[in-house]
Amino acid sequence: MTAEISTVPALPPVHRGPFRPGDRVQLTDPKGRMHTVTLEPGKEFHTHRGILKHDTLIGLPDGSVVTTAGGGTAFLALRPLLSDYVLSMPRGAQVIYPKDSAQIVAMGDVFPGAKVLEAGAGSGALSCSLLRAVGTEGELHSFELRDDFAQIARRNVEAFFNGPHPAWNLHVGDVADCAETGFDRIILDMLTPWEMLDMVERALVPGGVLIGYVATTPQLSELVEALRERGGWTEPRAWESLVRDWHAEGLAVRPDHRMIAHTAFLVSARKLAPGVTAPPRRRKPSKGAEAYAQRRDALRAAAAARAAEEPEQS
Numbered sequence: 355m356t357a358e359i360s361t362v363p364a365l366p367p368v369h370r371g372p373f374r375p376g377d378r379v380q381l382t383d384p385k386g387r388m389h390t391v392t393l394e395p396g397k398e399f400h401t402h403r404g405i406l407k408h409d410t411l412i413g414l415p416d417g418s419v420v421t422t423a424g425g426g427t428a429f430l431a432l433r434p435l436l437s438d439y440v441l442s443m444p445r446g447a448q449v450i451y452p453k454d455s456a457q458i459v460a461m462g463d464v465f466p467g468a469k470v471l472e473a474g475a476g477s478g479a480l481s482c483s484l485l486r487a488v489g490t491e492g493e494l495h496s497f498e499l500r501d502d503f504a505q506i507a508r509r510n511v512e513a514f515f516n517g518p519h520p521a522w523n524l525h526v527g528d529v530a531d532c533a534e535t536g537f538d539r540i541i542l543d544m545l546t547p548w549e550m551l552d553m554v555e556r557a558l559v560p561g562g563v564l565i566g567y568v569a570t571t572p573q574l575s576e577l578v579e580a581l582r583e584r585g586g587w588t589e590p591r592a593w594e595s596l597v598r599d600w601h602a603e604g605l606a607v608r609p610d611h612r613m614i615a616h617t618a619f620l621v622s623a624r625k626l627a628p629g630v631t632a633p634p635r636r637r638k639p640s641k642g643a644e645a646y647a648q649r650r651d652a653l654r655a656a657a658a659a660r661a662a663e664e665p666e667q668s
């Protein structure tokens with residue numbers, strides 16, 4: 355059983371124009387420290403560098419510089435970008451980083467008006483990117499097993515869009531029970547996406563794209579092999595994205611010393627038309643793949659034999 359908890363129609367999301375009450379504004383001090391405030395008439399932002407009245411910001415264009423009363427310190431005021439927002443918003447589950455959301459939207463070809471399924475919603479980070487991509491004409495169904503995480507996701511998404519998004523349907527429950535069909539794209543960010551393939555095959559349209567987001571190589575391998583074993587899918591693609599910032603100051607132009615080295619791997623495949631089960635393979639399976647399949651089958655058989663021998667737990 356699943357429960358739908360957010361389908362309220364809403365005003366179109368607004369992320370432009372002069373600052374309005376209810377907007378989130380990122381204030382950056384001269385040392386580069388950031389503070390985020392939600393504008394409320396009559397309210398004040400207090401720092402040891404002085405006081406800033408929210409009314410001073412309301413009506414100003416995005417990208418203004420404001421000075422505190424008393425301290426005389428200048429703050430740069432900007433609306434947070436989605437990539438700033440997801441990294442600073444409250445979290446339940448670990449979020450999908452912006453570099454990976456960008457890959458999912460681009461390589462998953464999530465288009466305006468698309469009908470998309472995602473699980474789990476977690477903290478709602480990917481939901482924000484998917485809603486941006488499908489727009490108000492699209493449909494995003496986000497499933498989350500845990501009610502507490504679903505509530506965090508709802509709060510985060512609604513805070514980002516300044517209210518409920520008309521394309522969003524948040525369901526508390528197991529995505530395996532999803533009864534909706536006709537999805538153009540399905541994105542699974544969960545421990546065992548290969549266990550959802552019966553539902554995915556029912557719910558995805560022919561030609562539709564499945565993307566799995568998995569943190570470890572055994573998960574990557576399990577998903578790729580499960581798709582191959584079932585047939586009815588294009589040859590799965592597996593990849594990761596590494597983003598390295600650069601320090602550029604005068605002649606000191608070099609990669610930054612630090613980067614986020616690993617987040618997760620992406621696996622994608624497209625569903626074939628009904629009855630098409632064996633797509634032409636690009637290449638013969640390698641000896642390594644055969645050895646892997648034999649080892650996996652042996653491990654599964656051993657696990658099944660152990661389970662059969664174990665006494666029933668009361």
Ligand SMILES: C[S@@+](CC[C@H](N)C(=O)[O-])C[C@H]1O[C@@H](n2cnc3c(N)ncnc32)[C@H](O)[C@@H]1O
Pocket residue numbers: 447448449450473474475476477478479480481497498499500503527528529530543544545
């Ligand atoms: C890593 S988090 C997802 C983070 C999310 N993509 C984001 O960007 O904020 C994985 C979530 O999947 C949920 N989950 C795991 N199995 C699920 C299932 N079968 N159905 C729905 N949600 C599931 C977990 O409760 C967890 O919150």
